[in-house]
Amino acid sequence: MAQEPNVEFNLPPQFERITKNIRWIIIGFLTFAAVFSSFFTVETEEVGVILRFGEYQREVAPGLNYKLPFIESVELVPVQRQLKQEFGYRTTQAGVNSSYRKAGYEGESLMLTGDLNLADVEWVVQYRINDPYSYLFRVRNADETLRDVSEAAMRQVVGDRTVNEVLTVGRAEIASRMEIIVQEVVNEYEMGISIDQVVLQDVNPPDPVKPSFNGVNEAQQQRSTLINQARAEYNRVIPRASGEAEQTIQQAEGYALDRVNRAQGEVARFNALYEEYIKAPEVTKQRIFLETMEQILPQMGQKIITDEDGNSVIPLLQMQMDSARRTTTNQ
Numbered sequence: 239m240a241q242e243p244n245v246e247f248n249l250p251p252q253f254e255r256i257t258k259n260i261r262w263i264i265i266g267f268l269t270f271a272a273v274f275s276s277f278f279t280v281e282t283e284e285v286g287v288i289l290r291f292g293e294y295q296r297e298v299a300p301g302l303n304y305k306l307p308f309i310e311s312v313e314l315v316p317v318q319r320q321l322k323q324e325f326g327y328r329t330t331q332a333g334v335n336s337s338y339r340k341a342g343y344e345g346e347s348l349m350l351t352g353d354l355n356l357a358d359v360e361w362v363v364q365y366r367i368n369d370p371y372s373y374l375f376r377v378r379n380a381d382e383t384l385r386d387v388s389e390a391a392m393r394q395v396v397g398d399r400t401v402n403e404v405l406t407v408g409r410a411e412i413a414s415r416m417e418i419i420v421q422e423v424v425n426e427y428e429m430g431i432s433i434d435q436v437v438l439q440d441v442n443p444p445d446p447v448k449p450s451f452n453g454v455n456e457a458q459q460q461r462s463t464l465i466n467q468a469r470a471e472y473n474r475v476i477p478r479a480s481g482e483a484e485q486t487i488q489q490a491e492g493y494a495l496d497r498v499n500r501a502q503g504e505v506a507r508f509n510a511l512y513e514e515y516i517k518a519p520e521v522t523k524q525r526i527f528l529e530t531m532e533q534i535l536p537q538m539g540q541k542i543i544t545d546e547d548g549n550s551v552i553p554l555l556q557m558q559m560d561s562a563r564r565t566t567t568n569q
Contacts, residue, residue: 283318315370326360355401372430391419
């Protein structure tokens, strides 16, 4: 059997040059792509997590860094930035005049309270990533998990309280309790997240019953105002009445002390006079009579003293006139 002759095809020289140029272009492109993909920049508020075929290798600090091309990839994790998740609304434009959108998110914020009423609760969870490895690899999609945990915790906290507590005095307690519960669950799941703060943005009753709730709130505010006014009046009147009562008591005590002292003095005077009377009755009687008349006569005004026959009136009247003249002169 005859062998077929070997046929060789020789490309023209221009085609060989084109093929060689294409080969160098491909090599150059691959080299450029390898160099370009090997270097990357990590911002100051981030940390870079290097993965080799999807497996964790190392972390790199902010700045210009290098990784093996094609076989290593990088995940940038913002560890220094405060992140937030909004519930019941979304911020459409942030700034001085921020705008928000609530349509489509009512299911997140509408909750059942402990007394079987409805409340529309909008809140924000502010958090930071403190462990990039746990954040990326311990839990699948840590952000969505955190959102589910936050919503479940808020429903639990609101479900333990009445609607009045949720709408009025219990807001700070709800936020504090919510922060504790979410942090406990995050730590249990090893998500590498630290909860900074839970902020209740707005808490309202559902739209159909909002006018009734507003009326209740106004009544409660009016009640608080009246209580404060009554306390102010109490603080004004009671101290003054207490002071007047204390003054009256002190005056009565002073009057009682004065009367007792006077009575004790009169008793002592009577006892001393009685002792003198025992010693010399007639002399003491005469002395008492004269002292008594000395006190009584100046207070009697016009008086005429005569003997039994009505004689010797003028000298006595003259004595009275002389006494009145001396009194006028002394004045």
